[in-house]
Amino acid sequence: MKIVIINYGAGNIQSIKFAIKRLGFEAVLTDNVDDILAADKVIFPGVGEASSAMSKLRASGLDTLIPTLKQPVLGICLGMQLMCNASEEGKTKGLEIFNVDVVKFSNKVKVPQIGWNEISNLKTNLFNKVKEKSHIYMVHSFYAPVTNETIATSNYDVDYSAALQKNNFYGTQFHPEKSSEVGEQILMNFLEM
Template structure:
């Protein structure tokens, strides 16, 4: 298993690497385009602000590489948001993989949503063995609305997409690497997805 975590300078990626280590897999941090293209599986992390993260992707040329990857790709948190069409955060143009816009929660609720909430209406092998209404850890101010590519929903202010999938691209708004044993199970499921590379 050649697992790459894309290292483009955005946020806390060590904890994803550590989570895979707990599963017995050595994930490699890389920003090298050839290495990323050749990987069996790719993790696209991201924590922080959308426009500056996107800027770093563009500077490294990864913005054209990621949407063309053929192997399973898992975007986490901001990674998932950047895979969408656009984000209200910093008026950011996204990678356009998921056909949905990322918007900010209103002030009717506390922003950011911070803590454990449940994921439901699970529709993907990514959630194999995960029960409905399982708790996951989330920290975010912006959300992807429900759309055709929604594979999990969460309720905060309203129902939104806590996970998305299109072809080989997966995205989760929550942090599987910080969501206890059930989160680790989702990472393990991702590792077990078939590759087309």
Template sequence: MRCEIINPICEIGAIRVNAKKLERHKVKIVIIDYGAGNIQSIKFAIRRLGYDAVLSDKVEEIQNADKVIFPGVGEASSAMQKLRVSGLDKLVPELRQPVLGICLGMQLMCNSSEEGNTDGLGIFDLDVVRFPNTVKVPQIGWNQIEDLKSDLFKEVQDKSYIYLVHSFYAPKGENTIAVSEYALPYSAALQKNNFYGTQFHPEKSGMVGERILQNFLDLA
């Protein structure tokens, strides 16, 4: 399952018919595999857009990718522990190509998380904290994103609905590129240089999510 061939379409007929699709198959997309989360859905969502993605925990393969996706669901401190064991905690902050952290992936890109009191990768200068008990925790379902900045949201309308499931959130800060509201306004997405993060699951957010994933894959 880990070593799938990136470019399965190599028949001549397919090339003629599907030139655009072939271009897409040339894009090297790596999903970082550190044993956290529902990675299959992300793979499928990327495939629905006509691309292929490989799962990898190999430093060289991740470094050589055109786009890197950093997934994660589960608990923050144990996920950080897994990253440390494999040395990926050092690798991720040094990547130069566009990197997209999803859900817990985004949270781990922050300074720290209150969940299991763990340090994060320190890419975004924010501390992840738990929602107050004035609202049901976890937040599960579809909420809206607004104050959209960055090419990640090209052709995405203000107040579009996205799917989230989380108990902890990153507050608003200078790297916030989308805001959502649950108990209070918080960061639904972050960006700093080549690093992007979404608290929501673009792979599960219908057509809007597919647009956002496509925008990420279109980044130079």
């Protein structure tokens, strides 16, 4: 199986590569269009700020490639947010895969949310063998509200989308590569699709 992690200079990509290796697979870090198109699975990571990350995607042409991919694609954290219509962070236009706008948490809570939180309302085979109210690792100041594409929720002041899915595109607000056995199961479920 050919697994590609999109390398566009916005990410915590080594920890994802190591997590996949722990599951017995190898992943290639690349921004090469042919490699991405030939992959069986594509992981779209992201850590950082939305507008600068989108600038990097536009500079490499990946902003037009990613929405056309036909194989399973997993966006992680900022990767998921960039797959949405837009983000309040830097007033950024997204890839418009998920039909929702990313917004900032209110000033009633400390941001970013950093640490372990529960996921609930788990749907689709991304969460096979994952129990309701499992704990996952979050680091974020912005969130996607609950929508009809939500496949898991979490709560931090408000209920929000912990994961999204539309066709072959999946996104997790949390970091499966930092979420212990639960995260490994979610990554394995994605790789087995």
